[in-house]
Amino acid sequence: VAAFAALVSAVFGRWLRALPSPQLALAVGFSASAVSVFFFSFLECATKGAYLMAAETLWFTIGQAVLAVSFSHKGTRFLYVVWGYIILDMGGWMGLCQVYWSTPFKRPSEHLTLCLFLAVVVPVLRLKNTWGARKLLRADQRRYDALWESLCASEDSRACIVHLEKVVQMIGLDDSDFCRQHNRLRTDKLPPVQRERFMRELSAEAHRAVYPVFLDLGHWYVPNRPALDSPVRSCNQLYAQAAIANLLLRERLKVWASASQGMFCLCGEGSHSLQSSYARWNDIKGNPQAIARLQWAKLKRHVRTFEKLIRSYQGKPSRLVDITRHNIVFETMTDLTNCLGNIITDENVRVDRLKNRLSTKYKSDETAGYRDVCINLRVVNREAKGLGAELHMCEVQLLLKSFAELKTSDGHKRYVIARNAWAR
Structure with a gap:
């Protein structure tokens, strides 16, 4: 029954939202089987003195329970539980066979056969x-x-790549996976000594920014100070902050592009044109018609957000750090490196993570050959603090024009499909 319910859910679940997931159907089915065998077989055998039969039914019940637990997990953890059960069941069943028939290989275990099938x-x-x-x-x-090899073949380009690696190493920001979305720190949850210190550090302007009701309740949220034990758990909150951070980040992008000959993507002329091109911000910033053709990146689509949450992030919204994302395109590695320096030294933002994919040490298989410099940062200027978006993590990609021209929407769709397939 559980297998049939799982099959129906897998086939018709897209149209019938009320159906449980296939994994849940199997987990419930095996749980019900374990409970029924325990109450109707094990207890009866135990009360009537058939202890060997009771031991066999108890072992059967344990197997059903372990399978129910395994189906409640996803990814590689499912296989870990199954393989653990295989080892446990093999030893226990061989012991029962030794007691019954004086040989451990008399009869195979049905559970063991099923689990071996699943595990393989x-x-x-x-x-x-x-x-x-x-x-x-x-x-x-x-x-x-091929494009990367052509860049590395040039002595000038290779020298720029090595220089970029040294700059990234000097900055000291690694590409660790600790980058998360957090809420503001609440000082009333701190010990009294630390609370007093934080309150003294608050400026008069920051103190006035605290809503009076929160002051009366003793809830003081400190701007620009993340609470590491309070990750963001709401997608609605992330998108509300992203809408604000997105507008503020655009203004910083213009400043960085202006100082480093950066380019942005322009849509083709005419309402039906599909061709796009790249233009330096310094060349178009005084041209309203060209500015109107700028293709700013939109917030990440909700469908893709929930795909990443389910497939890659175990349902934790705090790991979504690219809802707001933009890119700046450069002709040369020198301009790209200069822009990186401008971002790092900009007091309006704080960089939390830096991934240098334009490195000879980077394994391009992780991104199907695509390379850029990926920066996770937060806009921390006065406007962001006043609007409550200074802790929202954004993503900025610095990429060469040659790579940007190879990047297509169809290629990105293929990468998304592949990444979903790789997700654990």
């Missing part, structure tokens, strides 16, 4: 899916890798 078939299907995803991106990766 699931990894094989996953490998097949992963191989198909890599095959999907193979042509795109060849083009990106």
Whole structure:
């Protein structure tokens, strides 16, 4: 019954939202089986003195319970539980066979057969899916890798790449996975000594920015100070902050592009034109017609956000650090490096993470050959603090024009499909 319910859910779940997920159906089915066997078989055998039969039914119940737990997990944890059960069941069943028939190999275990089937078939299907995803991106990766090899073949370009690596190393920001979205720090939850210190550090302007009701309740939120034990748990909050941070970040992008010969994407002329081009901000900032054609990146679509939450981030919104994302395009590595320096030294933002994919040490397989310098930062100027968006993490990509011209919407769709296939 559980298998049939899982099959129905897998086939018709897209149209019938009320159906449970296939994993949930299997977990409930095995749980019900374990409960029924325990109450109707094990207890009866135990009360009637059939202890060997009771031991067998108890072992069967444990197997059903372990399978129910395994189906309640996702990704590789499912296989870990299954393999753990295989080892446990093999030892226990061999012991029962030794007691019954004086040989541990008299009769195979039904649970063991099922689990071995799952433990072998699931990894094989996953490998097949992963191989198909890599095959999907193979042509795109060849083009990106060929472009990268041509850049590395030039002595001037290679010198710029090495210089960029040294600059990134000097900055000292790694690409660790600790970057998260956090709420503001509440000082009333701190020990009294630390609370007094924070309150003394608050300026008169910041103190006036605290809503009077919060002051009366003793809830003091300190601007620009994240509470590391309070991650953002609401997608609505993230998108509200992203809408503000997106507008403020655009203004900083213009400043950085102006100081480093950066370019932005322009849509084609005419309402039906699909061609796009790149233009330096210094060349178009005085041209209202050209500014109207700027293609600013939109906030991440809700569909893609929930895909990442479910497939990659275990349902934790605090790990979404690219709802607000933009890019600046450059002709040369020198301009890109200069822009990176301008961003790092800009007091209006704070950089929290830096990924240098334009490095000879970077493994391009992770992004199907695509390379850029990816920066996670927060806009921390007065406007952001006043609007409550100074802790919102944004993403800025610095990329070469040659890579930007190879990047297409179809290629990005293929990458999203492949990334979903790789998700654990």
